[in-house]
Amino acid sequence: MYLFYLTLFLTAFSGCLAKEEDVLELTDSDFESRLREIDTALVMFYAPWCGHCKRLKPEYAKAAEDLIRNDDPVILAKVDCTEAGKETCNKFGVSGYPTLKIFRSGEFSQEYNGPREAGGIVKYMKAQVGPSSKELNSIDDFENFLKAENDVSVIGFFEKETDLKAAFMKLADKLREKVRFAHSSYKDVLEKQGAKDAVVLFRPPHLANKFEDDSVTYSGKAVTGDINEFITKNYHGLVGHRKPDNKQDFQNPLIVAYYTVDYVKNAKGTNYWRNRILKVAKQYKDKYNFAISNKDEFQHELNEYGVDYVKGDKPIVFARDANNKKFIMKDEFSLEVLDKFVKDLLDDKLEPYLKSEAIPDSNDEPVKVAVGKNFDEIVTNNGKDTLIEFYAPWCGHCKKLAPTYDDLAKQLIDEDVAIVKMDATANDVPSPYDVRGFPTLYWAPKDSKDSPVRYEGGRELDDFIKYIAKHATSELKGYDRKGKEKKKTEL
Incomplete structure (x- = not known):
C-alpha cells in the first residue's frame, strides 16, 4: 500500500500545476483490485460529452494534487461510464453525470454531497479521514495545526473530562466536513493558551487585522447547539x-465588495482593500453582514447587477437587504463613499436595482409577458389566478412547451385566469418565486399571491386544464372542477 501511495505521490509532485495524471483512471477490469489498496478514495463517474463533467474536471484535478499530500492521503479517481467502465457504473447505479461516491478499502461508503470546487472538495474529503477532532499532544502540534491550513481552527482545551468537552466532541463529529477541530489536554498547551476548560476559535493568519481579535473564546453553556451557534457567528x-x-454561509442582509481577491499571489494587495472595508464594517456589524469576493469567480453575480466588466483595481460594492432587494454603490470606492452607502441603506434612501427588460409596448397576446418592471401589475396585482412560466430563450424544454402554453392561454382567454411567461435570464425573479431550472412554473391564486405553489404536473394541454380547473378560486366558466368541458346548456 505504501509503495502505491509513494508512486502516486511522485507522479503528482513531478508537476507544479494540477494534472490529469493526479487523478487515478479506473476501468471495469481494475476498479475493485486497485480501490482495495486505498483507504479512502473519491470516485467520479463521468461521461466525456457531459458539460458538468468538463467543468468539474480541472477542479477535481486541483483537489487531487492537494489531497494526495495529506497526512492521511485521499485518492481521487474517475471512471468513464461510456467506455471501459460501463459495467462498474451500472453496478453502482450511476444514472447521471457526474456522480461522485466515497469508497473505503474498495467498499462503497457513502454518496459525496460536498462542494464541486477544488477547495471545497479538499476540505470535505480531508474531513473523511482521521478523527473528527485532532488530538494535540505538544506545543509543536498546537502551532503546526494553526499553520497547516489557511482556514479557521476551533480548538478545545480540556484539563479533564467535562460536559464542555463532551459537547465539543459531539459537535466535531457533526461538523467535521465543514470545520477544522482539534483538542488538547497537554499541560504545556493549556498553560500557553491560559485555558483549562475552554473552546477557542482561531482565525487564519492571512485574515489577521487590527479591527478584530485573532481568536474568540466561547463563554456559554456546555451545549452542542450553543457552541455551534458561536462558531457560525464568528x-x-x-x-x-x-x-x-462557502457562499451559502453569508446570509442577507449582505454587503459584498468585489475585486481581485487573491490570497495566494497578492495577499498584501487583497488585505489593503479588505482593511478599509473592515473599518466601515466594524461600525455596522449588527446591521449588515460584510464580505469580499473575487470578481472573476463571481462574474455571474456581477451580471445580475448589470455589470459585464470591472475596470481598475478598486472594489465595486453591491448589497442585498433582508428582503433580497439589490442595491449598487454607484460612486468610486473610498472609505467615505462606502460609509455613506451603508448609512443610506439603513435609512432607506436608496432605490433598489431591478434587472428588467423594457415593458412591452403591446401585451395583447393570450400569454401575457411579465418583466421585472411590470411584474406586480401583470402577476401580483392582476386580480386573477395566475399560472406563470419562468423560461430561458435557449432552453429546449421551454421551446417545446411554448405551443402548448399558447394553446392553454387561448382556451382560457375568457376565464378569470392569467397565463403569463417571463424570461428569467433577463429579469430579476422576485421573492418568493424560486427558479433554479427551466422551465419553472408556478400557480399563484389571486387571493394569496405571496404564497405561490410550484406547478409539478404534466405538460400536456389537458394536464394544465385539469389542474387549473381543480385549483381555480372560482369554478371556471367553460370547465367543471374535474376539467371536463361544460356543455353549452351548462354555460
Whole structure:
C-alpha cells in the first residue's frame, strides 16, 4: 500500500500545476483490485460529452494534487461510464453525470454531497479521514495545526473530562466536513493558551487585522447547539472571504465588495482593500453582514447587477437587504463613499436595482409577458389566478412547451385566469418565486399571491386544464372542477 501511495505521490509532485495524471483512471477490469489498496478514495463517474463533467474536471484535478499530500492521503479517481467502465457504473447505479461516491478499502461508503470546487472538495474529503477532532499532544502540534491550513481552527482545551468537552466532541463529529477541530489536554498547551476548560476559535493568519481579535473564546453553556451557534457567528469575522464553496454561509442582509481577491499571489494587495472595508464594517456589524469576493469567480453575480466588466483595481460594492432587494454603490470606492452607502441603506434612501427588460409596448397576446418592471401589475396585482412560466430563450424544454402554453392561454382567454411567461435570464425573479431550472412554473391564486405553489404536473394541454380547473378560486366558466368541458346548456 505504501509503495502505491509513494508512486502516486511522485507522479503528482513531478508537476507544479494540477494534472490529469493526479487523478487515478479506473476501468471495469481494475476498479475493485486497485480501490482495495486505498483507504479512502473519491470516485467520479463521468461521461466525456457531459458539460458538468468538463467543468468539474480541472477542479477535481486541483483537489487531487492537494489531497494526495495529506497526512492521511485521499485518492481521487474517475471512471468513464461510456467506455471501459460501463459495467462498474451500472453496478453502482450511476444514472447521471457526474456522480461522485466515497469508497473505503474498495467498499462503497457513502454518496459525496460536498462542494464541486477544488477547495471545497479538499476540505470535505480531508474531513473523511482521521478523527473528527485532532488530538494535540505538544506545543509543536498546537502551532503546526494553526499553520497547516489557511482556514479557521476551533480548538478545545480540556484539563479533564467535562460536559464542555463532551459537547465539543459531539459537535466535531457533526461538523467535521465543514470545520477544522482539534483538542488538547497537554499541560504545556493549556498553560500557553491560559485555558483549562475552554473552546477557542482561531482565525487564519492571512485574515489577521487590527479591527478584530485573532481568536474568540466561547463563554456559554456546555451545549452542542450553543457552541455551534458561536462558531457560525464568528467563523468569517467582520469581513469574510466569500468563495464559491462557502457562499451559502453569508446570509442577507449582505454587503459584498468585489475585486481581485487573491490570497495566494497578492495577499498584501487583497488585505489593503479588505482593511478599509473592515473599518466601515466594524461600525455596522449588527446591521449588515460584510464580505469580499473575487470578481472573476463571481462574474455571474456581477451580471445580475448589470455589470459585464470591472475596470481598475478598486472594489465595486453591491448589497442585498433582508428582503433580497439589490442595491449598487454607484460612486468610486473610498472609505467615505462606502460609509455613506451603508448609512443610506439603513435609512432607506436608496432605490433598489431591478434587472428588467423594457415593458412591452403591446401585451395583447393570450400569454401575457411579465418583466421585472411590470411584474406586480401583470402577476401580483392582476386580480386573477395566475399560472406563470419562468423560461430561458435557449432552453429546449421551454421551446417545446411554448405551443402548448399558447394553446392553454387561448382556451382560457375568457376565464378569470392569467397565463403569463417571463424570461428569467433577463429579469430579476422576485421573492418568493424560486427558479433554479427551466422551465419553472408556478400557480399563484389571486387571493394569496405571496404564497405561490410550484406547478409539478404534466405538460400536456389537458394536464394544465385539469389542474387549473381543480385549483381555480372560482369554478371556471367553460370547465367543471374535474376539467371536463361544460356543455353549452351548462354555460
